[in-house]
Structures are given as structure tokens and as C-alpha cells.
Amino acid sequence: MRELTDFRPFLRTSTVFWRNNVPPPSERIILVEAMSQDLRVTLRNLTVANALRRMEPARIVVYSGADEDWNQIIWTYFNLEEISAMATAYGAEAVFDAHALVDARVAGTAEPMEIAGVDLGGDLPDSGIPADKLDEIVYATTCRMALVARLDDSPEIQAKKDQVTARSVEFAKIYDALLANNDVVALISSHVDYNNFGLAVEAAIRHDVPVLFPQSTGGLKVYGLFPEKLPAGAPIRAGLTTQLGEFFEKHVWPNRELLHRSSELTQARAKATLGRPSWWRAGADFSSVELRTPADRAAVRVPAGRRVGLDPSKPTISVFNHAVSDALGTNWEVFEDLGDWIEKTAAWAAEHDEVNWLFLDHPHQHMYDATGFFDGVAARYADQPHMKFMRSLDLSKNYLTALTDLVLTVRGSVSSEYPALGIPALQCGWSEWSACGFTTVTESVEEYFSELTRHIEGLLAGEVLITPDQVERARLWMWFYRCASDVPSGLVQQWPVGEGDRLFEILSINMLHVEADGEPAFAAVQRMWRRREPFLSRFDWEVSPDALAIQLGAVTA
Incomplete structure (x- = not known):
């Protein structure tokens, strides 16, 4: 306050x-x-x-x-x-x-x-911004201001886009x-x-x-974008992702023995504020994660499955919905938009009942979506017993962690949080840590579904889909983010x-x-x-x- x-x-x-x-x-x-x-x-x-x-x-x-x-x-x-x-x-x-x-x-x-x-x-010359780049920024801004996953041809949306376009031209000038x-x-x-x-x-x-x-x-x-280090034509955050990955490989990973105790301490302290931004769930009982080992997770898995209504004997894939209108196009992503990803993932999941699917909304969904987007997707699959849609704040992180065997996201902080707990993550977009080697990052829609198939086969076969090195890398990233890059x-x-x-x-x-x-x-x-x-x-x-x-x-x- x-x-x-x-x-x-x-x-x-x-x-x-x-x-x-x-x-x-x-x-x-x-x-x-x-x-x-x-x-x-x-x-x-x-x-x-x-x-x-x-x-x-x-x-x-x-x-x-x-x-x-x-x-x-x-x-x-x-x-x-x-x-x-x-x-x-x-x-x-x-x-x-x-x-x-x-x-x-x-x-x-x-x-x-x-x-x-x-x-x-006074009179100002036209901006030198490329037309396609201006269009991208106008589109993303209109989605955010209208609180929608994507723009349609409705008069209201087009009027908002026209308003944003006119203002964007002047901002650029x-x-x-x-x-x-x-x-x-x-x-x-x-x-x-x-x-x-x-x-x-x-x-x-x-x-x-x-x-x-x-x-x-x-x-x-503070992050830094130095023009001479940014790849031409790439989204604004893409160069940051690659540079952070290079730095991690050069300095952090080679010093893993020296940093091991610190990273383990950071992991233990990060019970309620795993990932960024910390304010989404911090400070409440449902935010804490006391589970530390596979044995801890196994002990809580059965009541967690009953709470959600899923069979705890089957592997569970947790799909974390994004703030669907937030910061579109600022890093590499393989689907057209964040809404397209979750819609196509849900459609694919409907055909794969050999595993459980748990879809979770964004903790601050109301701040980014005025259309009931998540509820609309959930309604399409209400008759699928192997698919559950929930408000994320209705499920404690202990239960969620116990039940989850694989995390799906585009760029969400869950892709750094869960690997640190020994749970693999599959991304179809870039975040700051995507080049640090602890998630599976796919570069196309085809590769995403191919990797998803491979991961499901591995889960059904009882394979461990994350290596000890990946867990250590994720924990080092947690330390790096919370300590090394925090002055x-x-x-x-x-x-x-x-x-x-x-x-x-x-x-x-x-x-x-x-x-x-x-x-x-x-x-x-x-x-x-x-x-x-x-x-x-x-x-x-x-x-x-x-x-x-x-x-x-x-x-x-």
C-alpha cells in the first residue's frame, strides 16, 4: 500500500x-x-x-x-x-x-x-521507424489497451487501433x-x-x-541493450537472451562448484517468490513450496490429484496461461500469439488422454483479458475428463508442484522455477534464461508438438526428463537472477x-x-x-x- x-x-x-x-x-x-x-x-x-x-x-x-x-x-x-x-x-x-x-x-x-x-x-519530420515495426508496436499496444489476445474486425477494436495508430505516429516523431x-x-x-x-x-x-x-x-x-550487440531484425529482447546465455556459459556455469552452496541457499529461501515478477503470488499460504524432493512430491501427489479431479497415477502436464495481451512480439515466439498457443495446445491435448492436462489461468488474468478468453477455452473442453481448467490461485503451489510432471509455457517464469525443483519445462518462445540450458526450447510449431510427443512418451515410460546438470543450471539461474544481477x-x-x-x-x-x-x-x-x-x-x-x-x-x- x-x-x-x-x-x-x-x-x-x-x-x-x-x-x-x-x-x-x-x-x-x-x-x-x-x-x-x-x-x-x-x-x-x-x-x-x-x-x-x-x-x-x-x-x-x-x-x-x-x-x-x-x-x-x-x-x-x-x-x-x-x-x-x-x-x-x-x-x-x-x-x-x-x-x-x-x-x-x-x-x-x-x-x-x-x-x-x-x-x-511544431512541425516534425516523419519518424524513420520501418512501417512493419510500427505496425507491430501498434498491434501489441492495441491488444494491451483493449485487453484482448488478438485484434478482430469489430468497430470497437478498429476504432481503438486507429486511436493507437495516430498516437503512435506522434510518439515516434x-x-x-x-x-x-x-x-x-x-x-x-x-x-x-x-x-x-x-x-x-x-x-x-x-x-x-x-x-x-x-x-x-x-x-x-538493470538490463542493458547495446545496439552493437543486438542482432539485426530480431525482437528487442532477443539479443538480451543470447547475451545472457553466453555470459552464463562463460562465467556462471564454470564456477558452479564455488556457487553451489549459494544457489542451494537461494533455492531454499525462494519458497514464496520463485520466478519473476514476485508480486503475483508472494506472501500468502498458497504461494509457498515446502516440497523439496521427489519423495516429498510423491507423498502429496494423491491428495493433489483428488483435489483437482485428475488421476494421480497418470502423468500430469501443467499448462500455464499467459497474460494474453501482455508485451506481444518483444521476443521470439513460435505461435502467432499467446492465445493461439494455448488454443492449439488445448486442441492437441483433447486427443491425448493418455496423460492428464491441467490448464491454469494467469494469477492476474483480469488485468490482461476483458473477454473471458481462458474461460472460453475451458468451456470447449468441459466434457474431457483428462483436461482440467483452474484458477491458479485456487490451487496451492504444494499441490501444483506435487502433481506436475511437465511444464508448458511460451516464456513464463515457471520455466525457470520448476526445473529448479526437478520438473522439466518445454518452451515455445524465448525468455531471458532460454539460452542457459535448463529448458527445452522449440523453434517452430512442428518442433513444439514433436517435443511434446517425445516428452509424453518419456513420461509414460517412467523416464527422468531432466538431468542433474539442468536442475543445477536452473538453480544457478535462480541465484544469478535474485543475487548476482541484483545490486x-x-x-x-x-x-x-x-x-x-x-x-x-x-x-x-x-x-x-x-x-x-x-x-x-x-x-x-x-x-x-x-x-x-x-x-x-x-x-x-x-x-x-x-x-x-x-x-x-x-x-x-
Whole structure:
């Protein structure tokens, strides 16, 4: 819950802190997005921007705002005044409401607005974005705003698409103009999807400007998209997937003996917050997983099967429905869309009653689907006793873990969570960890169903479909995500601290009483930036094993 009364004392403190800890700006600029209602998001973006300014002196330009759609379906409040005040305290020279500007440009009522030397309210040249890329972003944004799995030809959907198209064209013009007419060091954005966020990211990559995007979880977690490292023509997150896989193979896996104790401890601690994002199920009894071994699972399997209404003597394949309108097209996927995957998987499952099929909706289904999509698929197969459709929050993770023998997903966090518990996962799309070697990743619809057939045959034959190395890799990834790529910083604080008075009191204390020398955020951003690494890390991996062990504080006895 947000409990913020007055953060003006924090603004005064942070103004002095950043004035003393960032060198004078140059003519270059850093573009910073501030389009979230949650001040923790803007806090992370601005902190990263200032950490970067310590190496690359620059001015900060912040674009903010929210439109009617976002306020209706996602945000419960949006306070531009608070965001602007925070940005100014962190040294921003300009803060503007990009949504209001876009609306005015679409309506033909925009007034002159000079930002970073560019009149954003005047005539702007067409964006250089390829037409197919603009169409993809418009399509994904329309699906998200309409809360649908895919677009149809209904007048309502087409009207929404026309509205999104008109706004997207203007967003693209604004972002292109800022990038084309300035020497931009970097773009800092909390998201890379949809027209308001994604068009800025697309423009930055096209102008050879790196993109750093902090994550809304943990301490300070940041991914980096460096244009020279991204494959041409690939979805925006695809390069991140391959780079993370390469890094994992080069640094994490070879140090598995050194990291083994840490990864096992992380796995034990991650009972209620396995996977990302942690807020889907965290903090309730149904979120915890106490089962640790195959024997634990076997003991609970029979009551779990009875609870669901499936035969516990048959293998069970659990299919995890996605938030069907969320972030379409930002990584490689083999089906046309997330809804197409679950529909075709359900149709295939109907013909395969040799195993159980458990279909689970997304824990926050209502935030992403206004059409009853999941219930509609369930109704088609209500007469199939080997297929069950359930609300995921109606089933404890202990029961789910005991019953599941194979996980199916496109890109969901379950494909990292369940292999860490010794349960294999089959993906038909890429996530950040898909190149780390602990899931089966298929590259076509044909391969997906072929692998599904092979896995079912293996389950029926009593084969173990996941190797000890894959389990260890999954647990190392869990450690890597929750620890190695999560930087503890006194300038940010862990996400669960909230965004109320408590957060800003802690930040003020750190800014007033702790010297900036040795601040982990500064060192980590510098390392990431200079080495062009795809993520922020609390460790320097380019050192000897002994030096790495010292950084880890590894238990050697």
C-alpha cells in the first residue's frame, strides 16, 4: 500500500546529494522515462541516469505522463507533479508530459514546446521507424489497451487501433526528433514494450543509443541493450537472451562448484517468490513450496490429484496461461500469439488422454483479458475428463508442484522455477534464461508438438526428463537472477520497502550519513557501461576464481 504523506524533505536532501555527487553537465543529454505511477520506478531510472552521469557528464531530459487508457486499466493514480519534483531534485533540466503533447499533436492543438533544443509542438519530420515495426508496436499496444489476445474486425477494436495508430505516429516523431537533434548518451526506460515506452526504445537502438532498463523488483536490477550487440531484425529482447546465455556459459556455469552452496541457499529461501515478477503470488499460504524432493512430491501427489479431479497415477502436464495481451512480439515466439498457443495446445491435448492436462489461468488474468478468453477455452473442453481448467490461485503451489510432471509455457517464469525443483519445462518462445540450458526450447510449431510427443512418451515410460546438470543450471539461474544481477544500493532500497514515507526516510538517511564513495550502484553501472554487459552485477566476473570467491564472501570451510 502507498503511504506517502510528504516527501519534500527528501527532495531537499536529494537535491544537495546529487549536486555534490554528479559533475557539471555537458551539452549531451540522457533521456529518462518516468511514465509509471509508482515512484520507485522513477527513482530507479533517475538513479541509473545519475550513476551514468558520473562517467558521462550530461543533462537529464525526462518524459512522463499517462493517457486515459493507462489510467483506466493499469494505474490507480498518476501524479505528474510528484514525478516532476523528483526529477528536478535528481538534476533534470526538463520534464514534459509526452502523453499530453501527443494528444495535442493528434488534435492539431499543440503549442510550441522547446525541449533539448527541439520544438516538439511544431512541425516534425516523419519518424524513420520501418512501417512493419510500427505496425507491430501498434498491434501489441492495441491488444494491451483493449485487453484482448488478438485484434478482430469489430468497430470497437478498429476504432481503438486507429486511436493507437495516430498516437503512435506522434510518439515516434517526438522520440526521433529528440534523438536525431541531440548527442544522446543513453535512454533509461523501465519498459521496452508498447507505443509510449517501446517507440522510444526502438528509436534509440536505430540511432545507435544504448538503452538501460531497470526492473521493478529486487534492489537495483538493470538490463542493458547495446545496439552493437543486438542482432539485426530480431525482437528487442532477443539479443538480451543470447547475451545472457553466453555470459552464463562463460562465467556462471564454470564456477558452479564455488556457487553451489549459494544457489542451494537461494533455492531454499525462494519458497514464496520463485520466478519473476514476485508480486503475483508472494506472501500468502498458497504461494509457498515446502516440497523439496521427489519423495516429498510423491507423498502429496494423491491428495493433489483428488483435489483437482485428475488421476494421480497418470502423468500430469501443467499448462500455464499467459497474460494474453501482455508485451506481444518483444521476443521470439513460435505461435502467432499467446492465445493461439494455448488454443492449439488445448486442441492437441483433447486427443491425448493418455496423460492428464491441467490448464491454469494467469494469477492476474483480469488485468490482461476483458473477454473471458481462458474461460472460453475451458468451456470447449468441459466434457474431457483428462483436461482440467483452474484458477491458479485456487490451487496451492504444494499441490501444483506435487502433481506436475511437465511444464508448458511460451516464456513464463515457471520455466525457470520448476526445473529448479526437478520438473522439466518445454518452451515455445524465448525468455531471458532460454539460452542457459535448463529448458527445452522449440523453434517452430512442428518442433513444439514433436517435443511434446517425445516428452509424453518419456513420461509414460517412467523416464527422468531432466538431468542433474539442468536442475543445477536452473538453480544457478535462480541465484544469478535474485543475487548476482541484483545490486544492493542505499540509493534505491529493496522493492518491498514500498513507496511511502519509510522509503524516503531511509533514502534521506543514506544520503545524509553515508559517503558516496564505494556506492555499489555507481561501481556496478560503471562496470556494465564500460564492458557493455547485458545486465548490472554486484560482482566483477572478470577476475580470478580466488578473487571471485572473496567478492562472494564464499564459505570455504
